């Protein structure tokens with residue numbers, strides 16, 4: 001009986017492929033590679049500033065003079081891209097430093113493209129870090145106005161492109177922002193500036209540490225009238241479809257870990273490159289647990305990012321980018 005069963009059904013022994021590290025590597029379905037990493041960077045005015053972000057251990061707010069060294073480190077590690085966030089000198093109702101010619105992000109882009117032209121420079125296009133009320137759009141009577149916001153986002157995107165940004169990444173979740181920005185870029189003579197849209201961006205608690213980092217928390221209410229309801233997956237596909245139709249070159253799902261189903265669905269439905277944003281809260285959770293010795297940081301991060309890739313993301317935006325690049329280099333050497 002035993003023998004029959006083995007011969008007919010249990011010939012398959014999945015463990016055969018797990019016997020040695022070389023075999024496991026041979027049949028691995030999903031790989032992480034440095035080429036897919038995008039590193040978020042926070043820039044602020046001033047000199048000699050390298051300010052530790054309390055809620056994101058290991059991450060800093062940098063002044064411009066710190067950027068060349070940062071860029072060199074990234075290029076040495078083969079991390080190909082940065083995503084810039086700015087903290088302005090002053091905030092106002094309409095977030096005017098978001099689209100100022102000499103704004104902090106605009107200056108950072110110019111400097112990076114001059115000092116490290118090979119580095120892909122992406123910029124977050126939004127108003128929340130630049131407005132006194134901390135919302136991503138123009139506010140009137142407690143409402144976040146959509147179409148009035150588009151003009152300001154257009155200006156921000158064009159100013160980033162004019163500074164030399166390779167990719168602009170609108171994250172305000174205003175309807176039609178991709179179309180508005182595409183038209184504005186084309187009209188301003190930047191038909192080759194790429195748009196990576198934060199297409200499916202959820203109203204998530206996982207952005208908490210970022211809002212401390214960027215000093216961008218809303219001063220009243222929340223972002224639920226423009227960012228997506230975490231309960232909705234079909235709606236994410238609709239959002240992505242609209243953005244692709246409007247001209248997005250790359251699309252993003254954000255956050256990543258709690259939304260792997262959305263990433264998987266988006267991968268199946270759309271052909272454009274798909275990015276996933278492993279956000280600040282996902283970073284902070286791992287850091288906090290690792291500091292206490294409750295998790296092995298390296299193994300946790302590699303597993304997490306591999307899972308995001310396995311779900312279908314092509315590109316990973318992560319605060320762990322430099323660590324991952326280092327770990328991948330070490331694995332090569334083993």
Ligand code: PBG
Nearest residue numbers: 126128171206207210279280281
């Ligand atoms: C700006 C923006 C946010 C993040 C990226 N772009 C914050 C927000 O929407 O409140 C979050 C990134 C992170 O948590 O790592 N709108």
